[in-house]
Amino acid sequence: MTDTGAASAAVPELQLNNGVTIPQLGFGVFQIPPEETRVAVGQALEAGYRHIDTAAAYRNESGVGAALAESGLSRDDVFITTKLRNGEQGSPRAAFEASRKALGVERIDLYLIHWPVPSQGLFTQAWAELEALYAEGMVRAIGVSNFLPDHLDELLGGAAVVPAVNQIELHPSFQQGGLAQKCRSHGIAVQAYSPLGQGRDLVSGVLAEIAQAHGATPAQVVLAWHLGTGNIVIPKTVTPARMAENLAAAKIRLSDAELELISGLETGGRIGADPAVAAFTQM
Numbered sequence: 001m002t003d004t005g006a007a008s009a010a011v012p013e014l015q016l017n018n019g020v021t022i023p024q025l026g027f028g029v030f031q032i033p034p035e036e037t038r039v040a041v042g043q044a045l046e047a048g049y050r051h052i053d054t055a056a057a058y059r060n061e062s063g064v065g066a067a068l069a070e071s072g073l074s075r076d077d078v079f080i081t082t083k084l085r086n087g088e089q090g091s092p093r094a095a096f097e098a099s100r101k102a103l104g105v106e107r108i109d110l111y112l113i114h115w116p117v118p119s120q121g122l123f124t125q126a127w128a129e130l131e132a133l134y135a136e137g138m139v140r141a142i143g144v145s146n147f148l149p150d151h152l153d154e155l156l157g158g159a160a161v162v163p164a165v166n167q168i169e170l171h172p173s174f175q176q177g178g179l180a181q182k183c184r185s186h187g188i189a190v191q192a193y194s195p196l197g198q199g200r201d202l203v204s205g206v207l208a209e210i211a212q213a214h215g216a217t218p219a220q221v222v223l224a225w226h227l228g229t230g231n232i233v234i235p236k237t238v239t240p241a242r243m244a245e246n247l248a249a250a251k252i253r254l255s256d257a258e259l260e261l262i263s264g265l266e267t268g269g270r271i272g273a274d275p276a277v278a279a280f281t282q283m
Contacts, residue, residue: 007048026051028234037063055083057282065104087281223249
């Protein structure tokens with residue numbers, strides 16, 4: 001692997017509430033076909049990414065593991081996140097072991113409950129098992145994904161460990177400001193998926209003007225906005241040139257006024273499923 005130290009060094013790291021650090025800009029593999037994941041992740045690692053986000057539901061953990069094994073990088077140099085499928089909330093330890101085997105690693109860096117699925121009534125039970133895995137040193141940090149304020153309240157009411165992360169849909173037109181503020185008030189880091197609004201947010205004239213001022217693309221400006229507002233962000237692409245472009249966003253510093261202009265693009269339009277009612281098993 002060629003030297004990508006400069007690229008990876010440009011990415012800031014955030015310290016989670018248990019002291020573990022996470023690269024603030026990572027590479028997501030949602031909707032990358034399993035047979036393409038090994039190549040895409042290998043290219044991302046080559047570009048300088050040191051944080052890879054996958055999930056059991058994506059069915060491509062083995063591709064992530066293969067790319068990591070082939071990269072020549074030390075295991076300690078790459079932060080790996082995966083997630084518990086909804087249909088396995090009743091058996092999280094077995095699900096965790098399956099993910100660990102697919103990834104080919106001894107320890108996972110961050111393990112998340114993928115969705116609360118409140119209709120199942122299992123996420124607090126699942127969280128207790130994640131706490132046990134954490135206590136045993138099997139995972140460096142545990143967290144949740146798609147948890148709304150009432151789900152967090154229920155979880156925190158009986159939790160021994162406060163989640164390190166809540167991974168949520170978050171982009172300029174859908175910022176979930178109240179939820180993000182609640183997370184941060186409890187020391188829970190906010191991680192943004194669909195960070196570019198699946199491309200829908202990139203047509204704004206505001207972004208075009210800011211991008212021109214920085215000699216950047218609108219996508220880079222949005223990623224810089226995420227970084228500047230404290231979000232962890234995991235854009236996805238299978239194009240090497242776009243991988244490099246996204247990674248270079250870490251070098252862009254937006255002014256407070258520019259951050260505020262982008263924050264003004266809120267419309268309240270969710271793209272993905274509503275966690276209040278989502279009940280798919282992912283199996």
